[in-house]
Amino acid sequence: MFKLSEEGLAFVKKELTRYEIKNSAIIPCLFQVQKENDNWISDDCISHLAEVMDIPESKINEVFHFYTMFNKKPVGQFHIQVCCNISCAMNGGREIADHIRNTYGVKPGEVSADGQLSVIQVECLGSCGTAPMMQVNDQYYENLTQDSAVETLNKLAK
Numbered sequence: 001m002f003k004l005s006e007e008g009l010a011f012v013k014k015e016l017t018r019y020e021i022k023n024s025a026i027i028p029c030l031f032q033v034q035k036e037n038d039n040w041i042s043d044d045c046i047s048h049l050a051e052v053m054d055i056p057e058s059k060i061n062e063v064f065h066f067y068t069m070f071n072k073k074p075v076g077q078f079h080i081q082v083c084c085n086i087s088c089a090m091n092g093g094r095e096i097a098d099h100i101r102n103t104y105g106v107k108p109g110e111v112s113a114d115g116q117l118s119v120i121q122v123e124c125l126g127s128c129g130t131a132p133m134m135q136v137n138d139q140y141y142e143n144l145t146q147d148s149a150v151e152t153l154n155k156l157a158k
């Protein structure tokens, strides 16, 4: 059963004081929960957060299911999000995502057998001028090629 840490509880309480409407604190609080739960959010997490924030689970679920940055199932130690929106797609983003999956033998939306990697395709990550790009956990990597993407990941996984 998921429970926020003392630090996490303090964070949520502080966020709740920052906005006129409590619901406005849901996004930062979901990020805190995700950080404390191996980078994904389970039903237990939602229930706990609803209790701590004193907000109905349905309200938290509305936000949780709308945004793709909240992971709905377990992800790898390195969660790779390859942008496949227009600028990145025109510059080989989809091929980079395929190349990463083929190199490490991981299927779309699944976690590699060793638990290290998961790879998904996402919409615009906000750096179209340096396409193609990917996000690995909280870091961004731009102007990628198939080779440089794999080199980057090999360095991270060392």
Ligand code: FES
Pocket (backbone or CB within 6 Å): 083, 084, 085, 086, 087, 088, 089, 123, 124, 125, 126, 127, 128, 129, 131, 132, 133
């Ligand atoms: S299309 Fe990839 S960053 Fe915008």
